[in-house]
Amino acid sequence: MTVALIAVQLEIPMAVLDGGDRLRAHVEAAGAAAGDAARGAADRLRVFPAATGHMVPLALGPAAARRARTLGDAMAQIALRRPWSVARGLLDARSPRADHAVILAFAADVDRWMRATFAAIARRHRATVVAGSYLRVRADGGVANxxxxFGPDGRLVATTDKVNLVPFLEDRRAGGLALSRGAAEAVPVIDCGWGRLATLICYDAFREPHTASERFVPVAARVDAAGADVIANPAANPWPWQLGWIHADPGEHVTRAEQWRNEGLPATLAGLHHARWGVTAHLVARLLDLRFEGASEILRRDGDRVTQVARAADHRHAGHVAVVAELGAPSYTSPRQPSPEPSP
Incomplete structure (x- = not known):
């Protein structure tokens, strides 16, 4: 059965954060443009980047938040927009933190935005849609990535919580968001009709941890054993793509791009036994003091050999990659082959 595998490399400039409707239109337009590259397939999978939903509070917040210099300053401006909701969030939060209080204050609005936006995209394009990721308040009060x-009818078919938290950014160490971890055994593997799909959010697709002292659980082997044919990998890399890797070992000289290839989904997929395809969609953005870079790609495994079938042309700007895959067979056709990424 043929399926179009589409990675949407979404660029979010500050200008499109001027309201939830404008951000929705921007995301919908990016999804539509990507779909044009993979005509002729019986089914479609669209994967959007991780952290897409993290930007929604900026869009829903006051203009002063978008004029801020740093994320911390923007959060303060957002809190001023809903002081009573933030105060209630501070009382209700599992962790009594100001950032969690702001997340809780906007949680219902962000959740509605994510569901409405991506369900509509799935219905409009009759596609299975992996809706990037967002900060979701769980039933226990914890905040998860x-x-x-969504299925082609717009129905929600799976919710995946990120298992491995990026050190110093998402975990409880200094500077981290203190997010709640998902359980590796609870990561869904769903039957989409054209094949079985699992979502590994960004770091969950890595085969090894960034640092020696963190808690890290390999997730890919679990979904592979559960019969996943395709691994969707929504990603948001906050480090310079072509500069030295911040967590490199002493004496190790690799860029983030090289480290991603050596330890991320390309390396992980090579060690699996069932899954044959991987779809990584990167967020690209320069917002406040935040930078996201990365080259989206589609991978195919044959035995222990992984081929990069398609890759985005630029790690700093919008684009998409698409491949029409024949699941269960070694052949494929690619209606669009992006040019190689330019050298830095």
């Missing part, structure tokens, strides 16, 4: 998957 979560990804929603």
């Amino acid at each position: 979560s990804s929603l998957t």
Whole structure:
């Protein structure tokens, strides 16, 4: 059965954060443009980048937040927009933190935005849609980095919580968001008709940890054993793509791009036994003091050999990659082959 595998490399400039409707239109337009590159397939999978939903509070917040210099300053401006909701969030939060209070204050609005936006994209294009990720408040009050998957009818078919938290950014160490971890055994593997799909959010697709002292659980082997044919990998890399890797070992000289290839989904997929395809969609953005870079790609495994079938042309700007895959067979056709990424 043929399926179009589409990675949407979404660029979010500050200008499109001027309201939830404008951000929605921007995301919908990016999804539509990507779909044009993979005509002729019986089914479609669209994967959007991780952290897409993290930007929604900026869009829903006051203009002063978008004029801020740093994320911390923007959060303060957002809190001023809903002081009573933030105060209630501070009382209700599992962790009594100001950032969690702001997340809780906007949680219902962000959740509605994510569901409405990506369900509509799935219905409009009759596609399975992996809706990047957003900060979701769980029933226990914890905040998780979560990804929603919608079927072609717009129905929510899976919710995936990120298992491995990026050290110093998402975990409880200094500077981290103190997010709640998902359980590796709870990561869904869903039957999409054209094949079985699992979502591994960004770091969850890595085969090894960034640092020696962190808690890290290999997730890919679990979904592979559960029969996943395709691994969706919504990603958001906050480090310079072509500069030295911040967590490199002493004496190791690799760029983030090289480290991603050596330890991320390309390396992980090579060690699996069932899954044959991987779809990584990167967020690219320069917002406040935040930078996201990365080259989206589609990978195919044959035995222990992994081929990069398609890659985005630029790690700093919008684009998409698409491949029409024949699941269960070694052949494929690619209606669009992006040019190689330019050298820095």
